[in-house]
Amino acid sequence: MWSREDILLATDGKILREGKGVVFGDIVTGSGGVVKGSVFVALKGERFDGHDFLRDAVRRGAACLVVHKRPDFTHLKSATVIRVRDTLRALGNLAHYRRQLIAPKVLAITGSNGKTTTKEMVAAILERASIEGKSLRGKVLKTEGNFNNLVGLPLTLLRLQGKERVAVLELGTSRPGEIRRLTKIADPDIGLITSVAPAHLAGLSSLAGVAREKGELFRSMNPGGLAVVNLDDPWARRLGEGFKGAKITYGKRGEVRGESRKFLGVRGTEFTLRAGGERQLIRLRLSGEHNVANAVGAAAMAYGLGADLNAVRRGLEAVKPFPMRMALERWRGIGIINDSYNANPASMEAALKTLVEIGAGKEKIAILGDMLELGRESGRSHLKLGKRVARYRIDRLYLLGEQAQQVKEGALLAGMKEEQVIVGKNHRDIAKMVRSRTKRGAWLLFKGSRGMKMEMVLEALKEMGE
Template structure:
């Protein structure tokens, strides 16, 4: 009994068990409680995502007014609402719910304990994967006291909402931040106030809004503006824009850590070997400049050279916040696939090698020239009877769009892709480039079809001539707005009702 009574009191015990009480929300936002007292365990701005006990934040958007969905949110179990007009439910009334969301996010960031550490992640590609890997690593070592932004909640709504969802007892917070215009990251990072800021890579994503990659690098470097005093910046040493990033980081960070393959990297990739399970065995070296000269060897469950390099950024950030590198290595080895971002599925497939299944690589959520090349290269490194690709248009590339799309012909040839289904008007440039290659003597075996949208692509893939066969590997990748997720859903459900028991669907 005395042992129970003497249980140590921790600083975090001063925090209540509820995520927010009505009075706390009102104090943070300058609002007033009406309709009854309440406490919430979560928060949502989309009524379709509301769960029992949530705070529903009714935003006035460009397409819809969230106040129209207040009744529906409470029907789904909302405990309270943040509104700018009185409603027939417990709520906090404010003048502007968008400003109130930001204010509540700032309060959430301010109320975590002083020893807690926050990491911000941005980049043209890989930021969601790095964010998820960091969360897995730090949640493991902190025994459940890590928090991260879910999905790709990385914009002017997603970032403050992710902060609002952060429990006061959090020891590690990991936040993804995105942008497609200059100035956006500067505002987001000042909300997050990270102790560590990570830039994964610089590539021509959203380049239609910028004068070139150098301008993108400058915009991504805005993440350093919100660094806390004594903070660390982690940047890609192999990027041609590393000096732009380093100069910007140097103005705000106490330490700048470069990760990559070159000799000047502070966290350097020494070796990367494919594993039997499809991942990578990574050996990395921390330079003396990091304050912890050592070599590490660990396994990354995700395939691809880009994951091996991105794991260096993960390890550098874990070290910077004082996390457990051993736990991080274990977490990387067990990191699950991300839907739409490299998830691998076994799907039902007839004929071919007679195995009854094919490999589907789901990259349907996002696409830019850099990530396209990386995933096509990974397809080329994947053992398969045939390699197939469904490629959707890459959006927001501006005047350079035709050139970037056409340039994908080279990696497709190098990867030994047998068939390509091109989706979207922007893919006309790649269709033209593949047509020219097909007529040459270099790669006469490439077949391709160009269709206007995902619905037409689904019909093509469902046809006997284009359906995946046993032993095939098929990559589906494109910008989210192209809607290739419907193809992934259709293919992963193939064979679900077969009568001969040869169901082969499931995660790899």
């Protein structure tokens, strides 16, 4: 519940019109989510303006409207109307106010790759952990999906009800300043930067720009907090060195380590976790060296909060593969690696490594779409990708997208033959070609940026096989 005074205090807003209510329900940003008593925050986006839906919000039961421009009161009934300078900023301020009021331990995760997986792992561990002698089961809030931006993160914090003792948050960015603002909203006690790699270069310009932006987590955190530092990532290590507070490190030479990795096929990966002089054998249901790194990072974060290694093991072993994120399956005698959720150069490298490891001794086929949002580096990055595919000795490469010819050129320059590299017209076209040439025992990797929807190739392939 929100009082009128709480909203005014959190947002520094002014009342344009007093309605009947002084106590309101949940805060929402879409008129479709309004119920009786809701507070509707009218956000302005690139393709919509919440101010155009004020009437609809009131019709659905909104009792309070937060706006940044004076509305037409004609059809707004008896709703309280509060004006602020910027409704997006007000949403973040409301979330920060809620975070301070409930006062859970806040764990924040950012990075170019592995954010969502690491966040899910941390939450799974903490659900099975006890801190200061008290169980956290049912008392862990986490970012749902990848609601990690200036709208999604505040909406996550606004779900705090009062019983939660920990909030595990994912912080995403596509332009400078977003991580700093998200960190100020969340005010994390523990922060983790998973990696720094070329991603969102259209907004962040360069790898150094990505590092500066991700590094805002450590720079904007309270020095009394704890930084979880990945020693295996040169940029993340450097950013950790700049943090003045306490640190816990992970990686091959970190305080928390993953050793003796063993691939278990479609069942996942096994490794030994070491921390604080203890060891635990972990049977992870996820595949790939990068997911072991994610697991070790999650373990370090939870361990830094006070979770014991037994809880870490139980949590990590409970994490199931996520849809379109390195999801393994067998279909008609063919191995499938569906990693089509998103892509950048570093995650492409990780996926290709996994294909080579899983497909050892088998035919290995990569079905790749464009890596989007790479700005001026796009052409060069796709050329490098083609060379990388060739050097991994992938047997066939199917390509889709505007950058397909760049990838093909790189692959041919690095030694692949013309007949090994095929550029498709659309998802179904590629599926037909894959179906006609692929035999039982082969392994297929599907990967590309979200906008490429490479899972549609897999869907078409399965439809043809019915």
